[in-house]
Amino acid sequence: MKKRLCKERTGLVFFPAFDWAISPTHPEREERLLYTRDQLFEEGIMDLPQILQLEPRLAEIKDIARVHFCVPDIEFQATKAHLIAAGSAIAIADSLMKGEIKNGFALVRPPGHHAMRVVHGNRGFCNINNEAVMVEHLRKVYGIKRLAIIDTDVHHGDGTQDIYWHDPDVLFISFHQDGRTLFPGSGFMDELGGPLAFGTTLNIPLPPGTTDEGILFVLDKLVLPVLDIFQPELVINSAGQDNHYKDPLANMNFSTQGYATLNKKLAPDIAVLEGGYSIETALPYINMGIIMAMAGIDYSNLYEPDYYKYSFKEDSKRLKILETMVEQLFEVFNKREVIQANNREKAGAFYERQRHIFYDTDGINEKQLETVKVCPSCPGYITIDSQASHGRSKNSKIYCIVIPIQACSDCQEKAREKYEKKLMDNSGDFQYIYLQDRVADNYRQYDCRKQKEIVL
Amino acid sequence: MLIGIDIGGTSTDGVLLQEGKILSSAKCLTDETDLQRSIFTIIDELTQGVEKSNITRVALSTTLVTNILATGKGDKTALVLIPGPGLNLKNMQLFPHTFIIDGASDFRGRIIEPLNEEQVKKAGKLISDAGITKAAVVGKFSPRNSEHERRAKEILLKEYPKLEITVGFEISGQLNFLRRMATAYYTAMTQEKWAKFAVSIEKALRDRGINSPVSILKADGGTMPLSISLEHPCETVFSGPAASVMGAFALTMDEETSVVVDIGGTTTDLALILQGKPLYASKGAIIEGHYTSIRSFNMLSIALGGDSAVRLAGAQVTIGPDRVGLAACFGGPIATPTDAINFLEDGELGELHLSQEALEKIAAPLGISVKELAELIVNQFVDSVEENIKKMFKAWEEEPAYKVYEVVNKRSVQLDKVVGIGGAAKAFVPLISKRLGCRSLVHSYAQVANALGAAVARPTLSLILHADTQEKYYNLNFGGISGKIPSNFNLDSAKEMAKKHLEEIMAKRGLVQFANQSEFFLEEQFNTISGYSTTGKLFDIGIQIAPGVINEFREVRS
């Protein structure tokens, strides 16, 4: 048990944010990770030579700007707690890329996978998408090109899906409780990504009550084979823990043993904590399980106090449903390149979609008009016209331009011109106009009333 | 008058102190096979012609327990574990004679699995059959609920009344099963030998007419009465380095940030005093490769000292890590950093020509002058110390934080000075501080700072009270103290209760005069919530008497 330096270590940032809550009795409150702390500390897991504990740190404002359009600005939407959660994910990524660790777990709060590209407020307890902030850091700083994010939270990872909807190089797979029975009410099988990134978003809506066996079936028969074909450089587990049989907000039957086995099989390079609100009966055990599985520590003796009262075998009807879904999605995934090429041919100069987004925590209604340049040589630049109503009095109207990291020089130029032009005429009566230039790593926000530009 | 003695690995040092001044000091080689003889060689020298009744305190730091463990001379000990769910201990390389028993409690102190009493009985038989007479019983979460540990002890004692049993919850209330396990195990292993030593020391002192209280220095820089040490022998590990740090502390007693550099014959020990407070190791003392729950100073030991052998390896000059003998200037066989200094200071320390000859043997093949070589050696020495000091600061700055406030207000400190301790400090420390851009302090007592530290260190005690108003209990991380609380128990009642317990423990130890020197260092409260309503509160209150010096010394020095 002697502490020694070895590259076979699993990195761990444990940041429970003991002084931060959405409100005193909200599920996302101070003691959410208190019993997890007690369990990790009592177990002495951080003393083991397989574990390297890393310090949490603040993300920079620019790290957030690489992903989000925050209204009215980043400082308003990202509290210090959010910056630390995102910064801790970055700390794991840096340590991994420097070769200090073989994999790592950002065991942090607040969570982030419901936070979309545009942020008018808090959705599903999230403001800032920790995984996306980390992914864009990995792409910008280390030149990583292909990544996969596997969202194992019980809720659909609609924020992450939104951010990578048009991105063919980031594979996003989410399995979650069927959106007809749970927030945020999305994540159906026909949500497969934008026309030019078709098939790199996959959703598996699980019937309520799905067990270890069912979830591991989806992993074995769909997630792992798809990863094998997609060949990402890094795999990220957006590791929500609310699939657990004791979670108060959802209705699934996943156990600590199931979570640990999932992580052993998936072998993510990085895991980032998402939801999970059974703070006493599930989280202390699942978090241990994820750490143990990632570090290659025997987890056969890890179980919840009431584990043996339940069965985690799948019922045959549910298994049939899962089989059908897995088959259909695998077929779509295998045809994705043909479909993408078809879409490119059929589309005009721009692809357009209109959306309505609801922010449950803050009660905001947002309307979006999104356009994507259909470009023969890159995924195309994106524009978003977004209007949000915050109840009776307050409304916001913004315009955003995204230059993706893979953008061709023509798209870069057109997008930058568009930004300049928009500042000049402001034809839509926008309050803020944004340019997110990931190629130049340059982020601009223009305040139309004050006629002031912030450049990051 | 105060007597302080530091029994180190190589030598034993002692000082006799009156009103803050050292009246006399003594030094002898430590006889590892008979520590008592080394101690009394020093005591007899110090107290020659001194009226014994004037001696008001004798304090010792000793490596005895460290030696017992390092040389495998501890008693054969069995380990009875009640781990419950978690790490699979069956497949881990733990200690010999380990028995794993079913049964578990959780972080709230709830019993989640009953104790398997049959397994305990079976283990007892195997322990007894193997002729083992010492055992440690340790359960996971026993600080939150000690029922399983108590019951297992009861069963073992009923069947085998001669078994001496140490229980985890009395050893440490810190949440860390692995550290509690190692600490309880080593306690059981060394308790009897330590008790023999303590009793014989006390008797020998009384025989000499010295009737003052006797204290033992702990790894945390505080003292405990000899009688209390019988239950906590492991607390004395690393009390030697702790004595040096407390010596440096006593010689500074300011609010500054200092690095303590103790340069010995073969090693240089580094410690940090941050704004007047010595820094503890975040993971506790490491004994025989195991983390323990023993609080100890954050020390970094470099294999580099005044007597380290200087050699030529290719075109590279190496210093240490070994020592061949004395420095050449004192008749030793090989050049050392001491010789480099001696040469540069014109024979200030020893025979100049001996240093010169030894250095010449290395300088000649390199084609440089002796002076250039001496400077190179000193530079390399200072480089290494500087690098390690920076490493220590960096490690401290990178300590994990668990609150937004802690991350946002990230600590970063300015080093004010380097405090030199030990023989070679005078020559090297000013050079080190120059490199680091700060002041240096090498006090005239620097050579006996370790014994001084032992002589003037005050007792320490650190308590953490954990209270759970929903489960209606509280416990202390100390001595297995626990009890019931009413449901209207609040933060103030928790603080009051912690303070009351501290005062009681100090009184029991005959140290009531120190009870008012306590301070709170931790105040945490969390709500326990069921659904969307609050069902109770959890409190964690920390109160301590931090390392410091006794009033008799503080008053005359400051």
Ligand SMILES: [Zn+2]
């Ligand atoms: Zn969730």
Ligand SMILES: [Zn+2]
């Ligand atoms: Zn393009």
